[in-house]
Structures are given as C-alpha cells and as structure tokens.
Amino acid sequence: MYIMVNYEMKKQINWNREEVILLVNEYFRTKDLSKYEINNSIEFLSKLLRRKAILDGITIDNKFRNVIGITMKFANIKYLDKDRSIMKNSGLSNVSKLEKIIVDEYYKNKEEFHKKAYEILIKYTKNILDEI
Secondary structure: OOOOOOOOOOOOOOOOHHHHHHHHHHHHHHOOOOHHHHHHHHHHHHHHHHHHHHHOOOOOOOOOOOHHHHHHHHHHHHHHOOOOOOOOOOOOOOOOHHHHHHHHHHHHOHHHHHHHHHHHHHHHHHHHHHHO
16 A cells, blocks of 8 residues: 655745845855854855845745855855865865856955945845835
C-alpha cells in the first residue's frame, strides 16, 4: 500500500542584480569590522530586502532574505574575496554566476560600484519611505 503525500514545493525566488550589488557592497564595506557591526549590517540588509519585496507585491515567507540566508550569502562572497580566498576553507564555494559577475564588477571599478550600490540603496529606501 502506497500513501500519497502532497508536498507543496515553494519556488525559491532568485536574487536579482540589484540585491546582489547591495549584498556584495555590504560584504566588502563591513568585512573588517567587528562581528557585532557585521551582524547589524546583515540584519539591516535583511529588513530592507524583505520590506522591498513586500512593497513590490511579492509574497514572502520567514526564510525569504532572512538573516541566516544573508549570512550564508556573505560566506559566498567571502569565497570570492581575493584577500581571503587564499585562506584555506574561507567562505562557501557554492556561489552563483551572478555573484561571480558582481564581484568581478566590484574589483574592476570599486568607486563606480559603490556609487551604484548607493543609488540602489537610496531607491529602495525611498520606495519604503514613500509607503509610510
């Protein structure tokens, strides 16, 4: 006798380019700060991305861009960090193509990259503030 179980599989929403730019920017901005400051940055980024998704009409669950997920994404970026990649077991190696592309863009022109991240941050926070 077989028992049929209906598992509802939720499709994970892929990170978009703007989200990864913010992620990479925050990683490099905070990588040499204290764990407390890094954790605050991760928490802020999580709240920002979650709120932005809600305002965009995306139905999110408690896992969507949560602190644990962003911490793991920071580890992906750490793996791509040229300063830290020479260290054994540094970061998580399961990086996405988009993460590789964005980190390459960061290294090609850090000043322009930071400007773009700032523009995205302003756009996201303005959208959130407009809803208040």
